[in-house]
Amino acid sequence: DVKVTQSSRYLVKRTGEKVFLECVQDMDHENMFWYRQDPGLGLRLIYFSYDVKMKEKGDIPEGYSVSREKKERFSLILESASTNQTSMYLCASSNTGYEKLFFGSGTQLSVL
Amino acid sequence: AQTVTQSQPEMSVQEAETVTLSCTYDTSESDYYLFWYKQPPSRQMILVIRQEAYKQQNATENRFSVNFQKAAKSFSLKISDSQLGDAAMYFCAYRRTGANSKLTFGKGITLSVRP
Numbered sequence: 001d002v003k004v005t006q007s008s009r010y011l012v013k014r015t016g017e018k019v020f021l022e023c024v025q026d027m028d029h030e031n032m033f034w035y036r037q038d039p040g041l042g043l044r045l046i047y048f049s050y051d052v053k054m055k056e057k058g059d060i061p062e063g064y065s066v067s068r069e070k071k072e073r074f075s076l077i078l079e080s081a082s083t084n085q086t087s088m089y090l091c092a093s094s095n096t097g098y099e100k101l102f103f104g105s106g107t108q109l110s111v112l
Numbered sequence: 113a114q115t116v117t118q119s120q121p122e123m124s125v126q127e128a129e130t131v132t133l134s135c136t137y138d139t140s141e142s143d144y145y146l147f148w149y150k151q152p153p154s155r156q157m158i159l160v161i162r163q164e165a166y167k168q169q170n171a172t173e174n175r176f177s178v179n180f181q182k183a184a185k186s187f188s189l190k191i192s193d194s195q196l197g198d199a200a201m202y203f204c205a206y207r208r209t210g211a212n213s214k215l216t217f218g219k220g221i222t223l224s225v226r227p
Contacts, residue, residue: 033215040121042203042219050212058214090157100147101215103157 003027006091006104013111019078021107023091030096032074034058034066037088037106046089049074050096081111114139116206118218125194126226132179133189133221135204141165146180146187147205147215152197160202163187191223199225 007022025032031050035043035058045058047066055066063085067075074093078085088108092101115138125131137146148160163171163180170178175192191198204218 031212035217040219042118043217045214045216048214056212056214088155090155092157096211100159100162101149101157106155 004091004093004102004104006089006107008107009105011107011109013078013081013109015082015111017078017081017111019081019109019111021076021078021089021091021109023074023076023093023104024072025074025093025102026072027093027095027102028071029093029102030071031094032068033092033094033101034064034074034076035090035092036060037090043090046076083111085109086111114141114206114208114216116204116216116218118204118221120221121219122222122224124224124226125191125198127194127196129194130190130192131194131223133191133202133204133223135187135189135218137185137187137204137206139185139206139208141208144206144208146178147207148176148178148187148189149203149205149217150200151203151220152200157203161189194225196225196227199223 004025033048034046049055049068065077090106091104094101117136144165146163151157161173177190179188201220203220207215
């Protein structure tokens, strides 16, 4: 069974902390994505990567960075967490053909 | 820029009845893909159905079908014989063809199913 695994389901951090959200996929997919989901706003793309060490900004990259050193792993980094980054974060992957996205179960991040 | 609009935040349907979820989009492209994704309370997003813009025939997947109106830029999802397990958030999404193009989502609609 194909899988996208996010390291934490719930996370509580303090303002100013550096936060790492990890995502691993076991499908040998080229493309990986980080979305943020907020009530009434839907899913908004933060960053995506279509190859190892490659990254592209999405619609709301400010305050975030990403790392993709290995094909199966895509990390989202909040350099200095702020309260307005409290949200649900969803990781997804797809093959080059992009027929469908496979999603992780999400990480609910609270920044206090 | 492409936009996807889901104007209804919530809908409710009686079990075994049919419900239609609306979606409109804006694009200047002629070739693209449209999707409906489902997010149940478990938060695991799954693909419900996919439509290629160049295909005139509406996609169907068991109880799920779409009404794709390209000229009107409308892409609605019909759920027939609604089941309790259909209760979820549903997101409409758009992607133009071509490598590395991104998927743009609507704001979603919460569907409840009454027993």
